[in-house]
Amino acid sequence: MLRKAQDMTTRRLPAGALLAALAVAALTLTGCSNPPPTPRSEVSAYYEAEFEQARQEATTDLEHKILEDDVITRDEYLEAKNLVIECIRSNGLTAELMDMGSGIFQMAVGGSWDEDLVHETMLACESSGFAAIEGLYSDMIQNPEKRNLDDLAAECLLAVGLVDEPFTGRDYERESNTSGFMTRVMGDPEGAKCMQDPSYHTGSGTR
Numbered sequence: 001m002l003r004k005a006q007d008m009t010t011r012r013l014p015a016g017a018l019l020a021a022l023a024v025a026a027l028t029l030t031g032c033s034n035p036p037p038t039p040r041s042e043v044s045a046y047y048e049a050e051f052e053q054a055r056q057e058a059t060t061d062l063e064h065k066i067l068e069d070d071v072i073t074r075d076e077y078l079e080a081k082n083l084v085i086e087c088i089r090s091n092g093l094t095a096e097l098m099d100m101g102s103g104i105f106q107m108a109v110g111g112s113w114d115e116d117l118v119h120e121t122m123l124a125c126e127s128s129g130f131a132a133i134e135g136l137y138s139d140m141i142q143n144p145e146k147r148n149l150d151d152l153a154a155e156c157l158l159a160v161g162l163v164d165e166p167f168t169g170r171d172y173e174r175e176s177n178t179s180g181f182m183t184r185v186m187g188d189p190e191g192a193k194c195m196q197d198p199s200y201h202t203g204s205g206t207r
Contacts, residue, residue, distance in 0.1 A: 087125035159201035
């Protein structure tokens with residue numbers, strides 16, 4: 001998902017709102033039941049430096065195992081993601097995975113109205129090696145050729161008709177810092193897909 005919409009990646013919800021969020025996500029994703037392909041190994045060539053850095057910073061056996069071949073499969077990604085879920089639950093909170101239909105899973109976390117507690121718990125659980133794995137996995141799916149994300153977003157929004165030409169990556173970078181623009185984009189189903197997967201319009205990302 002694009003960094004400008006990064007706050008959408010993990011939803012921190014009170015316990016009462018968790019099931020409602022999952023229901024909404026299920027309705028939104030109707031028609032997206034086909035599992036996405038595993039990120040292609042050839043894509044890894046664009047991310048050699050990132051894999052090397054992640055290996056140098058790895059602190060757990062799971063990280064080393066996942067990162068050793070410069071490929072992160074869907075199963076490996078979910079194995080790491082589920083460890084974060086277990087960690088969050090062990091701290092007394094509720095946590096569920098939401099399949100966004102693009103190879104990426106969001107977390108719905110609740111069980112407390114104390115937002116600081118939820119945030120701190122999530123940070124602690126995600127710091128055990130998962131952040132680098134999720135970042136690499138998401139980037140390779142959404143941006144296999146490692147292009148400028150602002151350029152990709154601009155092209156996607158043009159393709160789905162949410163902006164008029166000329167609209168460049170610089171235009172997107174500027175406009176994405178305004179609340180009105182992002183509200184309009186995220187409120188449109190096609191715009192939301194562009195934010196979730198900037199290669200959505202090309203079919204080269206998660207398709």
